[in-house]
Amino acid sequence: MKILPILTLALSGLMSVNVSANAPSFPHLVTTGYGEVTATPDMAEFTVKVVESTMTAEQAKLLVDNVVSGFIGKLTDQGVSPDSINSSNLYLTPQYHYPKKGKPELVGYRASRTMTVKVEDLANLNQYLDIALSEGINQVDTIRLKVRDEVKYQQQARLEAIKDANSKARSLATGFEQELGGVWRIDYNMPSSQPVLMRSVSMDAKAESNSYQDSTLVIRDRVDVIYKLKD
Structure with missing residues (x-):
């Protein structure tokens, strides 16, 4: 029986294995393995911003700094470690009015600061957000939303991806009446980001707090593998 020179499985349409540039000269098979595990979040991290616009730069700075100081103070009273609070420097910009004719007119200043808070116990997330609103x-x-032991779950997802790649390779080789050889090349890129819950909301009015206790994170991984086919 004639040996197939290349057998390629492309599930997503694009693969990180650069077959055209680095394809081996011997018969081979390429697969991509995907793996995922679910985890219940037990901690969180949120980023908030305070923005104030006033007629003078000094007043805008004072208003923003007062809000930041009050928020940090209340979090500290609740037992949040200073190491879990990261506050940015003040960002101050002039605000202009641009008439149809004439030069731009300075109408005030806009000041802002950003704070990131690490929540060690997810049960406290809503309480800290309420404090942010009140301050x-x-x-x-x-x-x-995060899990405390991310490395453990990522390793589990990686093992599932490896199993998936091996299973596909065996199935394809059998289906095409070929005998699978050893692994010739493995391409792996650590995922650059973890599953997150992203929100951007206005806090001008008090809204009912959402519960995150029943949320689930899906942690994914993938691996690209080139297998030899036996002659």
């Missing part, structure tokens, strides 16, 4: 924070940029 004058007017924007929530992101809420990231």
Whole structure:
């Protein structure tokens, strides 16, 4: 029986294995394995911002700094470690009015600061967000649900991806009446980001708090493999 020179499985349409540039000269088979595991989040991280616009730069800075100080103070009273709070520097920009004729007119200043808070116990997330609202924070940029032992879950997802790649390779080789040889090449790129819950909401009015206790994270991984086919 004539040996197939190349047998390629492309599930997503694009593969990180550069077959055309680095294809081996011997008969081979290429697969992509996907793996995922689910995890219940037990911690979180959220980023909030306070923005104020006033006539003077000094007043805008004072308003923003007061909100940041009050928020950090309340979090500290609740037992949040200073190491879990990251506050950015003040960002101050002039605001102009641009008439149809004439030069731009300075109408005030806009000041803003961003804070990121690490929540060690997910049960406290809503409480900390309520504190942000009460202290004058007017924007929530992101809420990231996380698991404490991310490495463990990522390793589990990676093993599932390896199993998937091997299973596909065996199935394809059998289907085409070929005998699968050893692994010739493995391409793996660690996922650049973890599953997150992203939100951007206005906090001008108090809204009913959402519960995150029943949320589930899906952690994914993938691996690209080139197998030899026996002659």
